[in-house]
Amino acid sequence: MPQRTVNDFTIRVATVNGSGSQSSNLVLTNSIFRLGIPVAPKNVFPSNIEGLPTWFDVRVTSKGYRCRTRDVDVLVALNAATWQQDVAGVKPGGVVVHEATYPLTGETQREDLTYYAVPFNALAKEHFSDKGDLRKYLMNMIYVGALAHLLEIPAGVVEEGLRAQFRSKASAVELNMKAVTIGIEYAREHLEKRDKYYLERMSGKTDGYLFMEGNRAAALGCLMGGCTVAAWYPITPSSSLCEYFIQYADKYRVDKETGDRNVAIVQAEDELAAAGMVFGAGWAGARAMTSTSGPGISLMAEYVGYGYYAEVPGVIFDVQRAGPSTGLPTRTMQGDVAFAYTLSHGDTKHIVLLPATVREAYELAMDAFDLADRLQTPVLVLSDLDLGMNSWLTKALPYPKKPFDRGKVLGADDLASMKSWGRYRDVDKDGIPYRTLPGTKHSNAGFFTRGTGHDEEARYSEQPEVWQRGLDRLLRKLETARTTVPAPVVDEKGRNVAIIAYGTTHHAVVEARDKLHDAGIDVDYLRVRALPLSPEVATFVKRHERVYVVEQNRDGQLYGILRTELPPHLIGRLESIRHYNGVPIDAYVIVDPLLEAERAPAVVAE
Amino acid sequence: MTANVNIIGLTRDVYKGLPTTLCAGCGHNSITNHLIKALYEYGVEPHNLAKMSGIGCSSKTPAYFVEQAHGFNSLHGRMPSAATGAKLANRELMVLGISGDGDTASIGLGQYCHLIRRNVDCTYIVENNGCYGLTKGQFSATADVGSKQKSGKINEYATIDVCGLAIQLGATFVARSFSGDGKQLVPLLQAAFSHRGTAILDIISPCVTFNDHEGSTKSYQYVKDHDVVLHTADYISGGKEIAVDYEPGTVHDVQLDDGSHLLLRKLDTNHDPTDAIGALRTIHDASARGEFVTGLLYVDTHQQDLCARERLTKVPLARLDEKALRMHKSEWSKLMESF
Incomplete structure (x- = not known):
């Protein structure tokens, strides 16, 4: 028996789009979550209603990582069209649970994998021939049962997962549970556990969380x-x-x-x-x-x-x-x-x-x-x-604490107490003018909104100085925005090397920083949350020798914005790491090039 | 009430705007004057008027009337969407959209169609001169087949009839008029203000600079010679008694949503403005003869406008605060627990 791999692996379910696998995938996800184990599901689906391949990855992660991982440890193969490709994608030592009729020959017969054949089609036909269109959904639910047995998810937990999925629809829960049970029973009678993957209940990692x-x-x-x-x-x-x-x-x-x-x-x-x-x-x-x-x-x-x-x-x-x-x-x-x-x-x-x-x-x-x-x-x-x-x-999302900020709006009472006002005057010197709303009952409320050149009083103007003054004020407003928009999130402990990222790339950065730490390199991290850039970004870059800007596009778009907006002497510190193949970024996209770059002198020395 | 103020006590001057920057003799200027008269007589509250427009000569005109009112000079062909948003945000606003033939029938055709099918409560004026004025006289999509450009070029492409199209799309108020016929236009405008839903007014408005020559079907002369007036129109505002004598069967009484009436006295034709197919035929037949018909082509006062269909609350959405818009804390907790 090889060493057990517990609560840290990825299950990939390969199916055909439109075959109704979404419910079963979510029930599987939910069942694992109910064991107190953090999970990160990723649906990789086609632009199609029915017929093209689709994959659902359930990342089981005791550390609570949220990003995708490249590794597939456990494959549930339910799509004949991608059977070969799917098997090729499984990590050595992995598991393949597959429809029994798929051929195990040539490339699909790998020595380094454990195979479990389950006659999903035949079981569904045998038990649900009277269910019409529902049969394909129920067939998918059979895989949940088989997997539950192999990974040791208690049947009661799957039932809880089903209840969560189907809410109060008791008949749906019952019918689907029947399919799950068929999967469990089949696995119990016919499949002898030969692999290393196990799920074990955890505590304290998922309390108060929801999907x-x-x-x-x-x-x-x-x-x-x-x-x-x-x-x-x-x-x-x-x-x-x-x-x-x-x-x-x-x-x-x-x-x-x-x-x-x-x-x-x-x-x-x-x-x-x-x-x-x-x-x-x-x-x-x-x-x-x-x-x-x-x-x-x-x-x-x-x-x-x-x-x-x-x-x-x-x-x-x-x-x-x-x-x-x-x-x-x-x-x-x-x-x-x-x-x-x-x-x-x-x-x-x-x-x-x-x-x-x-x-x-x-x-x-x-x-x-x-x-x-x-x-x-x-x-x-x-x-x-x-x-x-x-x-x-x-x-759970918190109830909002702040009232609405409706900004600088003048009402009829305000206008009554003012001698005059101009729609585009910069009264407060922050580049933000005052406005009135249509329907404001005052004879001075109205103004003309236009996309053509206008002066501070909202009058049409082609005057060069008026036009330029308007653009300059808009720039002033942008400067105000730099400190008004959500500030970056910074995790900094005086290291020389840092990462800048934004959006969902964050989740890969979290895992990458752990992996880099394990490899002996600690990096600081700034996550941009808005444009225009906060002044903090420049000072952060200033405090680091090398800053890797990680993002999910080909051209390094934030990298480009940083190069344009940072002081010229800081630009040389920026390096760009990019990912753009359409699937979410994983940690190795960051770890591999960063390690290579940071260890470059050592490699030369060897 | 003195003779110098309207029913809400405002002088006619309040309804005036900045001096026009269009060419002397432009049909659009006449329309502006008729609009000032119609708005004044109707008693529109300036603060509740939203003057919307697109881009082009026509779309400049909101600056030339009711200076106190809010104006929104939007993008080329994109006024209908802004008008839709504005009306949804504040259903108390009286939305008056002014567009041209290029703005409506070429670049803005899609938005025009969808404004109509949503029956957004607004008045939509097409100041129609069959050409692009600001870019010096190119044909627009409402130019008639065979009409001649100033350069001598003849239009060979099918014309888009914005009234026929509107009726086809289920418009609830469709009228055509001529910038030079204030007698007909002013009551039609007032009826359009009273109508709840999209009121389309296609106003033939000759371009004196680029389309007023021999061979143009939108020149003053051509329009005067080929205008078939369907009926005379009298607008009677709500609450006023109808004190017009007429023989039974000679007048069509259009009862509008706010209690006002538009009395249409039939002339030579036997046009029934509640018959959509008949209206399309009338438009088509006149066009085949090289003529155009003016008057109220079609009206349907029984359709709900967008705000009604959406069941919007009476209070303008723009005025709702946190209390009205955020669920209670306890409801929020319940919602979060449901996940």
């Missing part, structure tokens, strides 16, 4: 952040953000007696129209948002530039997917950072928020509405498919 996707958390942020107008155009991977918002709005924004709603949600004709509705609503005083992905922000560029120059609040969620162009709609990337920062023609710089966790997806969504109102400008919140669509372990 949530970033898109759901962002939708809750919109709900609690006071969003009243949402306009959207369906696009993967952002659709679920608005769909969750609709779901919560239907429940929490409707007067139970009258049916009156205090929210308006419009499915627009395209992303540009969605952006137009957002800025129209923002101008009229509502907190408005749209959610989209890369192709959508390309369309929105026109209105976002308008929002910037005319100074209209609006919140845009960009759940990034792999681009350019249509790219890989169901794969992840941090590829829109540079584009979003300067979205639209002319001199533009936008507020960009970069949530890394589910908690931040929620909190930065709320912050986005405050910042949009406070700074009177578009705010782009850039998450990604990994954060948006995967389920992450997170602590």
